[in-house]
Amino acid sequence: MPRTRLILSVNAGSSSIKLSLYSASFGSTPVLLVKSSVSGLTSPPAKFSYSNNGNKGHNIEDRESGDVTDQGSALELFLKHLGQDDSLKGHGAGEIELAVHRIVHGGLFSEAVVLSKETIQEIEHLTDLAPLHNAAALALVKLATQRLPKVVNIAYFDTTFHTRSISPHVYTYPLDPGMAQKKMIRKYGFHGISYSFVLREAVEFLQKPAEETSLISLHLGSGASAAAIRNGKSIDTTMGLTPLEGLPGATRSGSIDPCLVFHYTSNASSLARSSTKELHISIAEDILNKQAGWYSMVGTTDFGKVVQGTHDGDEKMKLVFDLFVDRIVGYIGNYFVKLGGKVDALTFSGGIGERSEDLRRAVIDKVACLGFKLDDSSGNTDSNGAVTRLGPKVLLIKTNEEFEMAQECAQDKRFWE
Numbered sequence: 001m002p003r004t005r006l007i008l009s010v011n012a013g014s015s016s017i018k019l020s021l022y023s024a025s026f027g028s029t030p031v032l033l034v035k036s037s038v039s040g041l042t043s044p045p046a047k048f049s050y051s052n053n054g055n056k057g058h059n060i061e062d063r064e065s066g067d068v069t070d071q072g073s074a075l076e077l078f079l080k081h082l083g084q085d086d087s088l089k090g091h092g093a094g095e096i097e098l099a100v101h102r103i104v105h106g107g108l109f110s111e112a113v114v115l116s117k118e119t120i121q122e123i124e125h126l127t128d129l130a131p132l133h134n135a136a137a138l139a140l141v142k143l144a145t146q147r148l149p150k151v152v153n154i155a156y157f158d159t160t161f162h163t164r165s166i167s168p169h170v171y172t173y174p175l176d177p178g179m180a181q182k183k184m185i186r187k188y189g190f191h192g193i194s195y196s197f198v199l200r201e202a203v204e205f206l207q208k209p210a211e212e213t214s215l216i217s218l219h220l221g222s223g224a225s226a227a228a229i230r231n232g233k234s235i236d237t238t239m240g241l242t243p244l245e246g247l248p249g250a251t252r253s254g255s256i257d258p259c260l261v262f263h264y265t266s267n268a269s270s271l272a273r274s275s276t277k278e279l280h281i282s283i284a285e286d287i288l289n290k291q292a293g294w295y296s297m298v299g300t301t302d303f304g305k306v307v308q309g310t311h312d313g314d315e316k317m318k319l320v321f322d323l324f325v326d327r328i329v330g331y332i333g334n335y336f337v338k339l340g341g342k343v344d345a346l347t348f349s350g351g352i353g354e355r356s357e358d359l360r361r362a363v364i365d366k367v368a369c370l371g372f373k374l375d376d377s378s379g380n381t382d383s384n385g386a387v388t389r390l391g392p393k394v395l396l397i398k399t400n401e402e403f404e405m406a407q408e409c410a411q412d413k414r415f416w417e
Contacts, residue, residue, distance in 0.1 A: 002026050005143045005416075007409055008151070008403035011074075012140050015042040017074045020402040021082070021096070023052065026416040030406040033153060034305065037066070038074035046074070050081050058085050059082025071136050072143045079147060089325045093191040098415060099144050099153045100405040102193055104243065105134035110164060112408065114415075115141050115153040123155065129184075129242050131279050132289060161192030165233035173241075187245075189237035191219040195227050197386075197404035198349050198397045201406075203232070205387040205395065206344055216346045217256040218328065218363075220353035220401065222250035222301060226328065228335035236338060238331055244288055247327050248303035253292035254327065261288060303352045307359070325359065329366040336370050340360040346372050348390075349399040364394060 002025035011018040016039045021028035033188045036050045046068040050060040058081075068074050082088060101115070111121050113394040120138065127134040139268075141153055171187040180186065198217050203210045205403060210232035217227045226249040238246025238255075246252035259283045261268050272286035295301045298309070298316050303324075309317025336343060346367075348360055364374050374391040388396040409415055 002028070005097045006095050007406045008144075008148075009097045009406045010099060010137075010144065010406075011102045011402050012071045012133070012137045012141055014136060015040065015072045017041075017140070018402055019075070019360065020406070021077045022403075022406040024406065024410040025287070026410065026413065028410055030403065030410050032403070033088070034085070035389040035402075036078050036081070038068055038071075038077070041070060041074070048074075048077060050078070052087060058087065071164070072139050075140055075147070080328030085201055096148055096151050099148065099151045100409050101137055101141055101144075101153060101155050102158065102401055102405060103137050103155045104158045104190060105130035105188065106155070106159040107188070108161075108163055109157050109160060110156075111160065112154055112156045112348055112412065115145075115155050119155065125262045125281060126184075130190075130261050131187075131281055131285075133243070135279055152415065154409060156193055156408065158190040158192045158194075159188040162187075162197050162227070162234045162237050166230070166237070170236050184242055187237075189225075189227070189234065190239045190243045191223075191225045191227070191237075192234075192351060193401045193404050194219050194344060195229070195234065196400040196408075197399050197401065198347055199229060199232060200404070200407075201386045201397050202345055202347060202395060205389075208344065214339050214342055215391060216332055216343055218327070218332075218346070218348050218353055219350040220247075220348065220356075220359070221350035222329075223252065224249050224254075224324075224350065224352070226331040226335065228338050230339055230342075236335065245287075245329070248324060250303070251293045251294045251295045253288045256288070274321050294324070303356060303359075307356055309335075310358070321359070321362070322377045325366065328363050332363070332367050336367075341370075343370075343393065345393050345395045347397050349393045353397060354398055361395070362392065364391070 004023055004025045007022045007024055007030060009020040019036045020032060021034040023033055024030040032053055034052050038046050038048050040046045045066045047062045047066040048060060048065045048068060049062055054056045068077055103123060109124045123138060126240050144153055175186060195217055202215055203213050206213060213232055215229040216230060219225050223243055226237045228235050244252055245255050265283060268284035270283050272281045272283045274286055275281045294306055296321050306317050308320045352359060364372050372394055374394060386398045390396055
C-alpha cells in the first residue's frame with residue numbers, strides 16, 4: 001500500500017495568505033484535512049479563519065487577530081492551531097513532510113523545484129519583477145524551513161503554465177534583443193497555477209482530452225488576467241513581464257501608455273518609501289501597483305461596493321464597472337480570433353469572477369455576438385463540484401491554487417522517491 005504523506009500548501013499574496021493541509025499518497029488525489037486563511041494584512045486588524053473538515057468544533061471564521069501583522073506571523077498562528085487541534089493526532093505540524101509554495105514569478109523555470117539555497121538565490125534575482133509577491137513568499141519559505149526543518153519545501157510558479165508554451169512572437173517585446181535578453185525582458189504571464197486548475201476541471205466537466213480542449217479563461221480578482229488556451233496549452237495571456245500588464249485591478253493600473261507615468265509624476269524613477277536595502281521599488285512602480293486601479297478612482301478595493309454603487313446610480317462607480325467590462329471584453333475578442341473561433345468554453349474564476357453575477361452578465365451580453373450566452377433562468381445550472389455551467393460554452397470554475405499545487409506534488413515522482 002502506498003505510503004501516505006502530509007502536504008502543506010502555502011499560497012502567499014501581498015495582503016493575505018492561504019494555508020491548506022492535505023493527506024496524499026503518490027498518484028492519488030489529495031484529501032483536504034485543514035483549510036486556513038489570513039486576510040487584511042495591509043489593512044489591520046487581520047482576520048483569521050481555520051476550518052477542520054473532520055472537527056467542526058475547532059472551526060474559526062474571520063476572527064480579528066491584532067498579533068498577526070505579516071505572512072510570517074500568520075504561518076505561526078496556523079501552526080499553533082494545528083498543535084491545539086486534538087482531532088489531528090498523527091496529522092500535526094511535526095508530521096508534515098512536504099510543503100508546496102506558490103511563487104508568483106519563476107522566470108524561465110520550466111517545472112516545480114525543491115527550494116535549496118541555490119534555487120532560492122535564483123528566485124531572489126526575480127523579486128524585482130514581482131516585489132509584492134515574491135518577497136513575501138520567500139520570507140515564508142525561510143520561516144517554514146526554520147519552523148519545520150524536516151519538511152521538503154517545493155516551489156510552484158505562476159509563470160510556468162505560460163512560459164512552457166507561448167510562442168516567441170507572443171512573448172517578445174519590440175526592443176533591442178540583446179538588452180532584452182540581458183535584462184530578462186519578455187512576457188511571462190501569471191495566475192498559471194489557477195489556470196492549470198481551471199483547465200483540469202474544465203476538461204473533466206466537458207469530458208474532452210486536454211489536448212483537444214480550448215478555452216478563454218478569465219481570472220478576475222483584485223489582480224485580474226485572461227488567458228487563451230489552445231489544445232490544453234497557453235498561447236497568450238494578458239499579464240506580461242510583471243503582473244501589472246493587461247487588465248486593471250483593485251490597485252493596479254493594467255496596461256497604459258508607457259509615457260503616462262512620467263506625465264503623472266516628475267520623479268517616477270526615484271525610490272519609493274516602500275523600498276528596502278534589498279528591494280528597490282520606484283515611485284512609478286508604487287503608483288501603478290498600489291495607487292491605481294479602481295481604488296484610485298472610487299476609494300475602495302471592494303468590487304462588490306463598485307457593483308452596488310452602480311446599482312445605486314453612482315456615476316463614478318459605474319465608470320469603474322464599465323471600464324473593467326470594456327477591458328475584459330477587448331481581450332475576449334482578441335483571444336477568440338487567436339483561437340480561430342474554436343472555443344469550447346469561456347470560464348470565469350477568481351473572487352470577482354466567481355461572486356459577481358452582474359459582471360458576468362455584463363461581459364456575456366457584450367460578447368453574445370461570439371456565441372456566448374447565459375441560460376434564461378437567473379439561477380445557475382448543472383453544478384458539478386468546482387464547475388457550474390452558466391450557459392452554452394460558459395462555465396464558472398471556483399479556482400483552488402492550494403489544491404492544484406498539492407495535486408501536482410502528489411503526481412510528481414521526484415518528490416516521492
